[in-house]
Amino acid sequence: MKAQLKAILFDLDGVIVDTAKYHYLAWKKLADREGIYFDEKINERLKGVSRMASLEIILERSTRAYSEQEKLEMTEIKNNWYREMIEQLRPDEILPGVIDFLNSLKMNGIKCAICSASKSAAFIIDKLGITQYFDTIVGGQDITKSKPDPEVFLVAAERLNTLPAECVVFEDAYAGIEGAKRAGMKAVGLGDPNILTNADIVCKDMTEITLEKVMKLFQ
Ligand code: B16
Ligand code: MG
Numbered sequence: 001m002k003a004q005l006k007a008i009l010f011d012l013d014g015v016i017v018d019t020a021k022y023h024y025l026a027w028k029k030l031a032d033r034e035g036i037y038f039d040e041k042i043n044e045r046l047k048g049v050s051r052m053a054s055l056e057i058i059l060e061r062s063t064r065a066y067s068e069q070e071k072l073e074m075t076e077i078k079n080n081w082y083r084e085m086i087e088q089l090r091p092d093e094i095l096p097g098v099i100d101f102l103n104s105l106k107m108n109g110i111k112c113a114i115c116s117a118s119k120s121a122a123f124i125i126d127k128l129g130i131t132q133y134f135d136t137i138v139g140g141q142d143i144t145k146s147k148p149d150p151e152v153f154l155v156a157a158e159r160l161n162t163l164p165a166e167c168v169v170f171e172d173a174y175a176g177i178e179g180a181k182r183a184g185m186k187a188v189g190l191g192d193p194n195i196l197t198n199a200d201i202v203c204k205d206m207t208e209i210t211l212e213k214v215m216k217l218f219q
Helices: 020-034 040-044 051-059 068-086 098-107 121-128 151-160 174-182 211-216
Strands: 007-010 111-115 136-138 167-171 186-190 201-203
Touching (some): 007 151, 020 051, 020 068, 068 121, 098 111, 111 151, 121 136, 151 167, 167 174, 174 186
Parallel strands (some): 007 167, 111 136, 167 186, 186 201
């Protein structure tokens, strides 16, 4: 028997809201303080990557070595600046098409989850005023391995009591889609089809997606 769509698992940054710009500003402040070159192109590599792994990427340009203690302190400082910025997040920063699509899922009894590398995922969803749409939020504190590891998606499927084959992941990053595939799930890419070549379908953003299009993946 063919699997049926039971749940949609959403990445957060780049799918629901653009928090990457705030991560960038906070990392940039830290990099400037340390005299390390950092720009928006390097920032692209931080998307979907854990906090410490992000710092390691920034430190590739550093001329000196940092102790583990110093690295921990730096991630804490950056996170404090980042938290101050996202304290101001408002519902009008929700990306186009998201609310309409979430409403259509609710009306059709499809379960919803957030699957994010961020330890601030629940806080962000609360600030955006959309907590009620999600049956579970899996964030950075719930996982030990980052995407492309499938852990974050498998934890969500288990919490939702669904099989991986009944889940569809919405992702803006190649590594995230890779994680979805390793979890045995279908994947909708949001962004550039030339980059998200591993997705089942790719849309520019959520305004282009409908429940019917997702259902077609199960035919
Ligand atoms: P935090 P996602 C990711 O979110 C961000 O894309 C990435 O830049 C960030 O380093 C990571 O969360 C961890 O975030 O420092 O807040 O725990 O795309 O997985 O929703
Ligand atoms: Mg993302």
